[in-house]
Amino acid sequence: MSMNSQGRPSGKIQDGPAAPGDAAVNDCALLPLEPLLFEIGSRDHCGVDLPDVQIDESRLGGFRRLSPLDLPGLSEPESMRHYVRLSRLNYSIDAGLYPLGSCTMKHNPRLNEKVARLPGFADIHPLQPVSTVQGALQVIDELARWLMVLTNTSAVAMSPKAGAHGEMCGMMAIRAAHHANGQGHRDVVLVPESAHGTNPATAAFLGYRVVPVAARSDGTVDVDAVKAALTPEVAAIMLTNPNTCGLFEPDVRKIADAVHDAGGYFYCDGANFNAIMGVVRPGDLGIDAMHINLHKTFSTPHGGGGPGAGPVVLSKALAPFAPVPFVRHGEDGLMLEEHGDANQSFGRLCAFHGQMGMFTRALAYMLSHGGDGLTQAARDAVLNANYIKARLQEEFSMPYGDQPCMHETLSDDGFLKGTGVTTLDFAKAMIDEGYHPMTMYFPLVVHGAMLIEPTESESLNSLDAFVQSMLELARAAKAGDIERFRQAPSRAPLRRLDETAAARNPVLKWSGSE
Numbered sequence: 001m002s003m004n005s006q007g008r009p010s011g012k013i014q015d016g017p018a019a020p021g022d023a024a025v026n027d028c029a030l031l032p033l034e035p036l037l038f039e040i041g042s043r044d045h046c047g048v049d050l051p052d053v054q055i056d057e058s059r060l061g062g063f064r065r066l067s068p069l070d071l072p073g074l075s076e077p078e079s080m081r082h083y084v085r086l087s088r089l090n091y092s093i094d095a096g097l098y099p100l101g102s103c104t105m106k107h108n109p110r111l112n113e114k115v116a117r118l119p120g121f122a123d124i125h126p127l128q129p130v131s132t133v134q135g136a137l138q139v140i141d142e143l144a145r146w147l148m149v150l151t152n153t154s155a156v157a158m159s160p161k162a163g164a165h166g167e168m169c170g171m172m173a174i175r176a177a178h179h180a181n182g183q184g185h186r187d188v189v190l191v192p193e194s195a196h197g198t199n200p201a202t203a204a205f206l207g208y209r210v211v212p213v214a215a216r217s218d219g220t221v222d223v224d225a226v227k228a229a230l231t232p233e234v235a236a237i238m239l240t241n242p243n244t245c246g247l248f249e250p251d252v253r254k255i256a257d258a259v260h261d262a263g264g265y266f267y268c269d270g271a272n273f274n275a276i277m278g279v280v281r282p283g284d285l286g287i288d289a290m291h292i293n294l295h296k297t298f299s300t301p302h303g304g305g306g307p308g309a310g311p312v313v314l315s316k317a318l319a320p321f322a323p324v325p326f327v328r329h330g331e332d333g334l335m336l337e338e339h340g341d342a343n344q345s346f347g348r349l350c351a352f353h354g355q356m357g358m359f360t361r362a363l364a365y366m367l368s369h370g371g372d373g374l375t376q377a378a379r380d381a382v383l384n385a386n387y388i389k390a391r392l393q394e395e396f397s398m399p400y401g402d403q404p405c406m407h408e409t410l411s412d413d414g415f416l417k418g419t420g421v422t423t424l425d426f427a428k429a430m431i432d433e434g435y436h437p438m439t440m441y442f443p444l445v446v447h448g449a450m451l452i453e454p455t456e457s458e459s460l461n462s463l464d465a466f467v468q469s470m471l472e473l474a475r476a477a478k479a480g481d482i483e484r485f486r487q488a489p490s491r492a493p494l495r496r497l498d499e500t501a502a503a504r505n506p507v508l509k510w511s512g513s514e
């Protein structure tokens with residue numbers, strides 16, 4: 001494989017196995033690897049004819065730019081094709097089933113898009129006078145009401161931009177509450193072993209010491225282990241329910257009671273709310289704070305680093321500590337409260353009020369489904385996951401296979417033992433079958449994890465086609481067809497990338513051609 005001056009692979013695929021880090025390029029005529037804009041454009045050209053500018057007197061003083069801008073000049077069709085070709089390299093939920101566990105890659109209804117593009121939502125600015133954006137504030141207020149009803153909680157902070165940001169918001173409310181109650185010395189957060197990495201990261205980021213809690217052999221959190229860890233230093237537990245093994249925590253109420261009795265708060269990671277919305281209200285389980293990933297549960301688009309939204313519902317105990325701003329009913333209609341009740345608010349989390357486009361889409365999803373429709377979506381998500389689980393069970397090794405799962409099903413790599421094929425190889429082979437791989441090597445509590453979440457939006461036909469591919473791959477691995485896995489992916493524009501190097505040493509800046 002050869003590299004160009006930007007460290008990008010170039011050249012044709014070579015025969016032989018694709019080792020990790022082997023980014024050989026495949027020759028895919030209809031899906032060519034797209035060069036950078038800077039590689040196809042030329043700085044000597046411009047896509048439009050602009051008249052020369054005559055500047056008599058610069059008002060920029062010494063800051064006037066003297067060197068050329070160095071932008072790649074392209075015609076409109078050239079730049080259009082560049083971005084359309086790039087977009088075709090992206091696998092998306094609109095292209096096929098996307099079984100990424102814990103991510104809830106469900107269909108994004110086009111109705112949501114239509115609503116979000118209405119000028120009264122799309123063309124407004126957060127600094128407009130509130131009297132001119134009453135409709136937008138009503139969307140925020142109505143969405144907040146739906147979230148509180150669905151979770152049976154007392155308040156909701158709308159501004160967090162994603163799940164992890166919501167975790168930070170909830171934990172900051174917990175910290176503020178402890179400080180207000182003279183409990184500021186509490187500096188430990190309990191986090192079960194199966195937790196998403198963002199949970200311990202959030203706690204550590206806020207200066208807490210993270211104490212792990214062991215899982216039981218059935219994949220659920222051990223209530224006795226929680227009790228044993230509840231020292232007077234414990235500020236909170238961060239628990240995911242349904243958990244990342246796809247199981248509903250049976251002792252969640254007992255855990256909540258024990259944590260409260262010890263003076264701590266219960267932060268619930270609500271990323272998996274899609275499994276229980278309209279069926280279980282987390283407030284009834286004793287939670288104090290929980291983020292809801294609108295981009296997972298409520299069908300707003302996600303992936304590729306695009307915007308998400310992670311509103312955090314709060315219990316009565318934490319409501320006074322919610323961040324500002326929030327929407328309030330005033331004498332002249334809706335207004336934005338910028339200071340909070342009795343100034344107990346922990347302050348401002350970020351600029352403005354949250355992700356308006358995501359709010360509009362999520363509320364459109366809720367209103368078009370209705371309460372009963374959301375319940376049905378949750379039940380169908382669970383049904384689909386259990387269907388996949390039942391069908392895969394004959395070839396895969398499901399560590400908690402004797403109990404039904406919630407919205408996602410988990411296999412370990414036991415079924416690949418002795419085949420020479422790893423979870424990573426298996427995932428790469430799925431790409432050749434036309435599927436985005438499932439979540440792999442997470443959760444950490446099982447070996448070589450494969451976490452599959454189909455969501456409710458898949459039909460029986462598409463589930464069957466997926467199952468067929470997965471069973472066929474498992475049989476091929478067991479039959480010793482190891483080359484197929486080592487070579488994979490052979491039908492993608494790129495083979496195996498050195499993902500660690502890409503993450504550790506990203507080349508983000510164009511530094512000129514060779």
Ligand SMILES: *Cc1c(COP(=O)(O)O)cnc(C)c1O
Pocket residue numbers: 102103162163164165196198240244269271272293308310
């Ligand atoms: C997705 C997810 C998160 C983080 O949410 P983001 O919106 O990606 O920041 C946290 N916990 C779990 C269990 C998740 O699945």
